[in-house]
Amino acid sequence: MALRLGQITLILALLLSSFAGRAQDESDYRLTNVTDDVFRFTAGNYHALVIKTDDGIVLIDPLNTRAASWIKKTVAERFNKPITHLIYSHSHPDHAYGGEVFDDGNTVLVSHQDARANLKRVRADTALPSLVFNDTLTLFAGGKDITLTYYGPTNGYGNVAVHVQPDDVMFVVDWVVVGRLPYKDLMGYDLEGTLRATEKLLKQPFTHFVGGHADMGNKDDVNAYYKYIQTLHNSVLEGILAGKSLKDIQRSQPMAEFSSLKMYDEWVELNIKGAYEQLVSRSYLKMRESASGQ
Template sequence: MFARLHLVLFSLLMLLGQYTFAVEQTSYKVENIKDNIYRFSAGHYHSAFMIVDKVALVTDPLNSDAAKYLKSYIKKTFNADIKYMVYSHSHVDHAMGGNELIDKNTTVVSHKFAADDLRLNKVPTALPDLTFSDTLTLNLGESYVVLNYYGPNNGRGNVSMRFMPANVLYVVDWIVLGRMPYKTS
């Protein structure tokens, strides 16, 4: 009897945990960070995007539902098409849903290690069209984003993104217990 009660309680907790996760993932929020830079939140996950004229550069799609929402939001609010989608790294909790976010004219960008891992792990998302090793600058008129790779971090190919001229730095999962995110050479 006692074991059966524990099993029922455990099952109930598992179901409630899944429900909480589902509810959290459907609460979306967009905040203006500075100038033409915005933060998109899906529960406790975040990505960033920049709007220049009628085009957008977006970072991590997060998941299929979040990506659909963000694409629709950008189109309705800014009447902008997504020119670039940039992966911060290859982990599925940030990279899923890329196919939902892009159009046929979107260039998908990542560090070469992140691209390798997305392919190797068969992540169901849009694969990168453009990769780089150390630094890449993506231009959108007078605004641009500088991508930098500093070496091993949380996942292979994890990069920083510096949105200019607003001078906003965007990084994902850089605080890893037991390690510091820096390059030693």
């Protein structure tokens, strides 16, 4: 059957748009050296970590099925090594989905016990880890010591910091963000837990910092991030204790010294709102007699 010109044009347009869609997604994918053996895998606004060991590759976070398939193919071509371990940094679906790509019997899947429990509880569409831990776990993998540490509740369930030696790279997802504001209204964050965890993280030595979003950096950058969330917490709390409304606190611009960070104009009021709502609800600040006007 002969196709009319209109049909051919439509088919071509569909082919081109699907190709463009795929190309656009994968053109957002890239591997960047952090050290000789440690790479940041970027997929759009997300970053995962790829560690080359003498025995194979250790991947932290599959991100999603398409990104996971791309990184599996890419490391096979580039390094000619198997993926020996997949570590989930935490339970959130936008970082932990795609794990089924590595569920082929060749890769050990690892997470904190709370991350696995949450993935199971919510029937997450990814592969469940076969190895979990409570406080800390070190993988001695092909000449690299990869230490996973849980510093308490931060964002998501079982969210761990990963330290790679001898490269001295620290990888943290969502609860430390370098060069950019934390996401919008701090959905899912435990702000006080994040402060405590970041204090503990800063007691550890490390040279390179890689986050699951935004910029790479060093320990000074993590210190600067700590100062941001500490200022956010303290200024919003002081505002509430002084009887100010959310609008009053936002108008007083308590975070102005951080205005050079990315997404400041877009998200600073949302950050303040998120901190305000968390502080009010967790500490029952509106249930106090002085706040009730009696």
